[in-house]
Amino acid sequence: MKVKTQMSNFDIFTFVRESQDYIGMQVEKVFQMSYTEVWVRFSSKGKKATLVIKLGKALWFEDEYLKSDVQPPNFAMLLRKHLGKKRLNSISQHGFDRIVVMEFGADNQFKLIIEGFGKGNIILVEDDEIIKPMTSKSWRHRDVKAGAIYKFPPEGINPLDLEMEDVEEMISGSNRDIVRTLATQTNLGGSYAEEICEYMGLDKDMKASDVDEIQMASIKEAIDTLISRLDAPFPVIKYDDGEVVDFLPLALQDLSDREYRTFDSFNLTLKEYFSSLPDILNVEDEDYVSPETQRLERQAEHQTEAIEQMEFDIVEYQRLGDLVYADYARFDKILTTTKAILDEKGWKASKAELEKWDKIVSFDPESGILTLKLEDDSHVSLDVRNNVNDNAGFQYHKSKRSRKRLAGAQEALDETLKMLKRTMKDDFKKTVARKKSPTRQMWFDRYRWFLSSEGFLIVGGRDARSNDKVVKKHLKDDSIYSHADIHGAPSIIVMKGRDAGEDTLLEACEFGVCNSKAWKAKLASGNAFWVKPDQVSKTAQPGEFLARGAFMIRGKRNIHNKLDLKLGIGEILFEGERKIMCGPISAIKAHASDFYEIIPGDLNSNTFAKKVSDHYNVPIEEISRILPPGDVQVVREPSAIKVDPDPVIDPEIDSDSEIDPDPEIDHDIE
Numbered sequence: 001m002k003v004k005t006q007m008s009n010f011d012i013f014t015f016v017r018e019s020q021d022y023i024g025m026q027v028e029k030v031f032q033m034s035y036t037e038v039w040v041r042f043s044s045k046g047k048k049a050t051l052v053i054k055l056g057k058a059l060w061f062e063d064e065y066l067k068s069d070v071q072p073p074n075f076a077m078l079l080r081k082h083l084g085k086k087r088l089n090s091i092s093q094h095g096f097d098r099i100v101v102m103e104f105g106a107d108n109q110f111k112l113i114i115e116g117f118g119k120g121n122i123i124l125v126e127d128d129e130i131i132k133p134m135t136s137k138s139w140r141h142r143d144v145k146a147g148a149i150y151k152f153p154p155e156g157i158n159p160l161d162l163e164m165e166d167v168e169e170m171i172s173g174s175n176r177d178i179v180r181t182l183a184t185q186t187n188l189g190g191s192y193a194e195e196i197c198e199y200m201g202l203d204k205d206m207k208a209s210d211v212d213e214i215q216m217a218s219i220k221e222a223i224d225t226l227i228s229r230l231d232a233p234f235p236v237i238k239y240d241d242g243e244v245v246d247f248l249p250l251a252l253q254d255l256s257d258r259e260y261r262t263f264d265s266f267n268l269t270l271k272e273y274f275s276s277l278p279d280i281l282n283v284e285d286e287d288y289v290s291p292e293t294q295r296l297e298r299q300a301e302h303q304t305e306a307i308e309q310m311e312f313d314i315v316e317y318q319r320l321g322d323l324v325y326a327d328y329a330r331f332d333k334i335l336t337t338t339k340a341i342l343d344e345k346g347w348k349a350s351k352a353e354l355e356k357w358d359k360i361v362s363f364d365p366e367s368g369i370l371t372l373k374l375e376d377d378s379h380v381s382l383d384v385r386n387n388v389n390d391n392a393g394f395q396y397h398k399s400k401r402s403r404k405r406l407a408g409a410q411e412a413l414d415e416t417l418k419m420l421k422r423t424m425k426d427d428f429k430k431t432v433a434r435k436k437s438p439t440r441q442m443w444f445d446r447y448r449w450f451l452s453s454e455g456f457l458i459v460g461g462r463d464a465r466s467n468d469k470v471v472k473k474h475l476k477d478d479s480i481y482s483h484a485d486i487h488g489a490p491s492i493i494v495m496k497g498r499d500a501g502e503d504t505l506l507e508a509c510e511f512g513v514c515n516s517k518a519w520k521a522k523l524a525s526g527n528a529f530w531v532k533p534d535q536v537s538k539t540a541q542p543g544e545f546l547a548r549g550a551f552m553i554r555g556k557r558n559i560h561n562k563l564d565l566k567l568g569i570g571e572i573l574f575e576g577e578r579k580i581m582c583g584p585i586s587a588i589k590a591h592a593s594d595f596y597e598i599i600p601g602d603l604n605s606n607t608f609a610k611k612v613s614d615h616y617n618v619p620i621e622e623i624s625r626i627l628p629p630g631d632v633q634v635v636r637e638p639s640a641i642k643v644d645p646d647p648v649i650d651p652e653i654d655s656d657s658e659i660d661p662d663p664e665i666d667h668d669i670e
Contacts (some may be wrong), residue, residue, distance in 0.1 A: 004246045005277065007058045007116060007270070008189035009096050009156070010226075014233055014249035015060065016093045016100060018266050022049055022061055023090060027083045027104070031068045032076040038122060039066050040112075042078070042088065052271070055134070056120030060270035075122075078132050082110055082124060088471035096158035096187060113150065116404065117440060118577075125150045142284040142576050153575045154442050157187040160227055167220045169469060170446060171208045173462045176621040178211055179204035184441045186223070191246055196222045199252040226252060235269040236260045237276075247273040259298075290427050296420040303413040309331035310409060313402040317661035322379045322394030324388060332388045334359075338370060339384060438619050440577045448490060448515055448626070450583025451574060452504040453590035456497060458491040458583075460515060467491045471551060475533050482508040482595050483529040483553070491551065494530075505530050507584040509560045514567050514584075522600040525564055566635075567628060570595030571616055580616050594638040601633020 007015070025042035040051040043065075050066040053059045070269040072080070086104040093103055095536035098116035111125040121144065122134040128149055142153065170185040171178070197204040200218055202211075211219070229250055235466050238246040241258035247269050249259075263269040324331050341350050349367040354363045354370070361371040361379060368384045382391045447470055448460040459474060461467030471491050476480055480497030482505070483489055492512045509528035518526040537552045544622055568585045570592025571578065581588065588595045596612060605627050606620075613620040615638065 003244070003277070006056060007098065008191060009187055010189060010192055010230075010249060011058075011100055011247075011266075011270075012093050012098050012100060013096065014230060014235075014266050015270070016091055017230070018233070019061055019091050021420070022051075023088055025049060026085055026087050027080075027461060028065075028085075030072065030083070031066075031070060031077045031213060032073050033068060033070055034666075036120075038076065038079075039068065040083075041065055053114060053122065054120075054274060055122070056116060056118060058270055058274050059114060059116075060267045060274075062267070062271060075132065075134055076287075079112070079124060080397060082126070082131060083112065086110065094152055095155040096160060097153070097156050099152065107212050111150075115153075117153075123150060137576060144576070153577060156441055157185070157443055157446075158419045159186050159188055159223055162186060162220070162223065164217070164220050165225070165469075168213075168216050169465055171211050171216055171219070173446065173466055174208035175624055176208055177205050178202060180619070180621060181208040182219070184438060185446060187441060188223070191248055192226060192252075195248070195252045210648050212495050222252065226250075233266055235263045235266045237263070237273050243344050244273055251546045290423060293420065293423040293427050296416055296423060300389050300413060300416045300420055303409060303416060307406060307409050307413060310402045310406040314406065317377075317395045317399035317402065320378075321399065322393045323374070324380065324382075324395060331382065331391070334370075334372070335382065335384060335388065335391075342384065342637070363632065426527050437617075438622050439548040439579050442574070442579075445625075448511070450507075450511060450581050450587055451572065451591055452494070452500070452507050452583075454501055454504045454586045456504045457495040458492060458497075458504075458508050458511060459495065460492040460512065462490070467550075471536065475536060477533055479533050480505065480508065481533060481536045481553075482512050482528060483527040484509070484512040484516045484518070484526055485525055485559075486513070486516045486518050489513070489518075489528075503586065505558070506560055506563075510563050510566075510584040513563045514628050517629070519565055519600050519628040522630075523565060525562040527559060527561045528563060529559045531555065531557055564599065566599050568592070568595045568597050568614060569623075570638075571625070580612075580618055580622060580626065582628070595636070596634060596638060597636035598628075598632040599635055600628075601631055603632050603634065605631050626629040 012601060022042060025044045025047065028041040028043050028258065030038065030040050036055040036057075038053045038055075040053070042049045042051065048063065048065050050062045050064065051059065052062060052066070068213075083104055088102060088104060089108055090101075090103045091101065092101050100114040100116070103116070104110040104112065109126060109362060113123040113125060115121040115123070119135070121137070123131070123144060124131045130144065130148050130150050132146050133144045137143075138145060141152050144150070155230055166187070168362065171181055174181040176184075178290040179190075179193045179197050181193075182188050182196060183190045186193075188196070194204060196202075196219060200215070202215065229252075234250040236248055236251050236262065237244055238248070239261070242259070249266055249269075261272075268283065338354065345353070347368070351363050351365055354360050359373050361373050363370050363569055369383050370384050372380050372382065374380060380395075383394065386394070444459050446462075447466055448462055450458055452458055461470045467490055470493055471481070474493045474495065476496075478496050478498040480500060482492035482493035482494065489512050494504060494508050494510050497504065497508070511528060512528045513526035516526065530583055531553055535553055535555045537554060539552060566585055567582055568588030569580065569582045570588045572581045572591040573579070574581075581591065587596060598608070606624065608631075609623040611622050612623045
C-alpha cells in the first residue's frame with residue numbers, strides 16, 4: 001500500500017477549521033530547525049502552542065512550547081522581527097488549495113503564507129508586498145521574491161462547489177480508472193478517492209467511462225456526505241503490519257477489520273503520523289533506498305574490506321616466511337639470546353629489558369610472542385618457544401589459511417552482491433513510482449488546453465458535453481471563439497483573446513483542426529476560423545435544430561486555410577507549476593526547451609503515451625488525456641533531429657472530404 005507523505009487539500013481544510021482556536025494568540029519566537037522545518041511559538045494567557053511547519057509535507061499545532069538550541073538563521077530572525085508580539089488574527093485556506101494564509105497585526109498588515117505544494121514555501125507579506133520568501137522563485141506570470149506583489153497560483157477545482165453536472169462531465173470525459181479520475185479531476189486526493197470507491201463498493205480499477213448514471217449520482221452523494229461529516233471530524237491513522245500508511249480527518253468506510261487508531265484532534269493525528277513516518281519516505285528529491293539495501297551495502301563494504309585484507313595477508317605472510325628463512329642465522333641468534341635472558345630472569349621480568357632493544361617492538365610474556373621491526377619498517381612476530389624453521393613455517397601457514405578463507409569470503413560477497421542487486425532494482429522501481437507523480441491539476445485540465453506563444457490560455461471541449469460547457473462557462477466578452485470546418489471538431493476558446501495577436505489566433509485554429517476527426521483520418525491539412533463572442537449563438541435558425549455541443553455562427557468568419565496537422569508535446573511552467581502541454585509547434589517552442597513533434601500516423605497512441613510518460617516521469621493517463629484523437633507518427637524527439645521531415649499522406653484520402661458541408665452549424669464532437 002502506498003504510504004501517504006503529505007497533507008491533501010482535504011487535510012488542509014480540516015486543519016484550518018480545527019485551528020481557529022489558536023486565533024488571538026501572540027507570536028513569541030520563531031525557530032528554523034532545518035531548511036525544511038520551521039517552528040513558530042505562540043502564547044496567550046494560560047496557553048502555549050507551537051506551529052510546526054514541514055515544507056511541502058505538513059503543518060500542525062502542538063499545545064506546548066517546543067524548545068530548540070539551534071541558532072536561528074536569517075529567515076527565522078526576519079520572521080521574529082516582523083511578527084514578534086503580534087497576534088494571529090485569522091487562519092484560512094486559499095480556495096481549496098494547499099495554501100494556508102495566516103494574518104497578523106493591525107488591519108492584517110502582515111501575512112504568513114504557507115504553500116504546501118511542490119517543495120513548499122513560506123512567504124512573509126506586508127500589505128500584499130513580499131518582504132521575504134523562504135525560497136525565491138520566478139515564473140512567467142508569477143514572481144515569489146522580495147519586493148514583488150504576492151499573487152496566488154491558479155486555483156484548483158473545489159469539490160465543495162461541485163454540481164452534479166460537473167461530476168458527470170469529469171467522469172464521462174475521463175479515459176482513466178475511476179479512482180484516479182476522482183483523485184485528480186475532483187481534487188479529492190488519493191485517500192478519499194479510494195475511500196469513496198470502497199464506501200460505494202466500486203472497483204477502483206474500473207474505467208471511469210463505464211460508470212453509469214446511478215453510480216455517478218451515488219458518487220456525488222458520497223462527496224456531499226464526506227463534506228457534511230467534516231463538520232465533526234473523526235481523525236484516524238491507518239496501519240499496515242504495524243507501519244503507518246495513511247491518515248484521514250475521518251473515514252467513510254468501516255474500519256473494524258483494519259489496523260487503525262483514532263485521535264481526539266486532527267493536530268494530534270498529524271503530529272503522530274509525521275513523527276512515525278520513516279525518514280526515507282519524508283524525502284521527495286532523493287532516490288528511495290530501503291533499509292535492506294542499506295544493510296546489504298554495509299555488509300558488502302565490510303566483506304570487501306575483509307577480502308582486501310586477506311589478499312594482503314596472503315602475500316605478506318609468504319614474504320615474512322621467506323624473509324625468516326633467508327636470514328636464518330640472524331633470527332636464530334635473536335631467538336637463542338632471548339631464550340637465555342628469559343631462562344635467567346623469568347618471562348615477566350625480562351619484558352622491560354627486551355623492549356629496550358632497538359629492533360624489538362614488544363614482547364608478550366603470556367603468549368611468548370616477540371615482535372621485531374624489519375629494515376623496511378614492517379613487523380614480524382616470532383614465537384620464542386619455537387625455532388627458526390617453526391616460525392617460518394607458521395608464517396606460511398597463516399598465508400595458506402588466508403588463502404582458504406579468501407575463497408569463502410569471495411563466495412559470501414558474491415551472494416551479498418546478488419541480493420543487493422535485487423533490492424536495488426526494487427528500490428529503483430519505488431523511486432520511479434514516487435517520482436512519476438502527476439502534475440498539479442488545474443481547472444482547465446477537464447478540457448483540451450494549451451498556452452499560446454503569446455501567453456494566452458486556450459481551452460477546448462473533449463466531447464459534446466464539455467464542448468457545450470466550455471462555451472457556456474468560458475466564452476466571455478473578452479474571449480475569442482474558434483472552430484475547425486470539419487465534422488466533430490471541438491469548440492475552442494481563447495481566454496481574454498480580445499488582446500491576442502495573430503499568432504495566438506492562428507494557433508487556436510491549428511489546435512482545433514488537430515483535435516478533430518482530421519487527425520484520425522490522417523489528413524494533410526484542414527481549415528478553421530475564429531470569430532468574436534457575440535457571433536456565437538445557441539439559437540438555431542427557424543425550422544432547424546442544434547444538437548448538444550453545437551452552436552450557430554453568424555457574421556463574417558476569419559478563416560485560416562490549409563493548416564498543417566502537427567503538434568508538439570513538452571514540459572512547461574504555468575504559473576510556477578510544472579505541466580506537460582500538447583499544442584501547436586510554435587506554442588511549444590515558446591514555452592518548452594525541448595519537445596516531441598508528432599503528426600497523424602500508425603504508431604499506437606497508447607504506446608506513444610507510455611514513451612512520453614517515461615520521459616517526463618508522469619502517469620501515462622496524464623499523457624493520454626492531452627494527445628489528439630488518433631494514432632501518431634513521431635517526427636522529432638527531445639534532443640533529436642527530425643526523423644521524417646516529409647511524411648507521406650495516403651493518396652486515397654481526400655483532404656477535403658471531411659469538411660462539414662454546413663458550416664453554419666457545428667455538429668457534436670465524436
